[in-house]
Amino acid sequence: MTLASAPGDAILETQALTARYGHVRVLAPTDIRVRTGELVAILGPNGAGKSTLLRAILGLTSTTGQVMFQGKPLPRGDAVAVSARGVVLVPEGRGIFGPMTVEENLQLGAYRLGRDKPEFERRLARVLELFPRLGERRAQLAGSMSGGEQQMLAIGRALMGDPKILLLDEPSLGLAPRITAEIFEKLATLRDEGLPILLVEQKAPAALKMATRVYVLSLGRIAASLDADQITSHEDLAQYYFT
Ligand SMILES: Nc1ncnc2c1ncn2[C@@H]1O[C@H](COP(=O)(O)OP(=O)(O)O)[C@@H](O)[C@H]1O
Ligand SMILES: [Mg+2]
Structure with missing residues (x-):
């Protein structure tokens, strides 16, 4: 018998998850699932x-229902506990610290690690291998980089926390198609290395290229x-967008 989850098991599951702002419910009861190996x-x-x-999954808005992660409920209203479970969000607008250097931003992502220097170096090496441009710009102020580089930094910073699942909110926002494609290829690499990913996007074609579901x-x-692979044309999706 093994306790390791077989490929294809649900790692993240929302169960009748709703969200409201004040009296206005903006999310109807929602059941979604991310399995191991999926993007x-x-x-x-x-x-x-x-x-x-995404905010409801993290327990950051007023919600009902439940989120199961690795078979156990995720705490609600406790962002630190959620990230300690390995559920990490790259927020819309990236949330990096502009007046700090690339390296300082990456260090922040590993804040829970404490003084484990070898593990820090291992994570840093992995991030710089994935995004060599961050290595070239280690000492540069994050706010002075291009939008694409800032997005890479936001993802890199999330990876420094050694997430068990990565949630991303519109990483393509404001980026040229070529840069978006480059970043999405990296997400596919992470998926192939075994990191489950839940990606929110308005730009369907770019996301469809590497999504499994x-x-x-x-x-x-x-x-x-x-x-x-059921979606062969933009029209297949458009019918849902406008109903
Ligand atoms: N802080 C908030 N207070 C009140 N309403 C909000 C707030 N944030 C979002 N909304 C509303 O909730 C709905 C969903 O917004 P959002 O989740 O941001 O959509 P999306 O990310 O798909 O663009 C919208 O009608 C939006 O106006
Ligand atoms: Mg949004």
């Missing part, structure tokens, strides 16, 4: 509730759940 994309137009869903979120509810 799941949540697609939907502006205002559909994508960021709210797709949920379409429309007006605060899941309108469709599709295997990425």
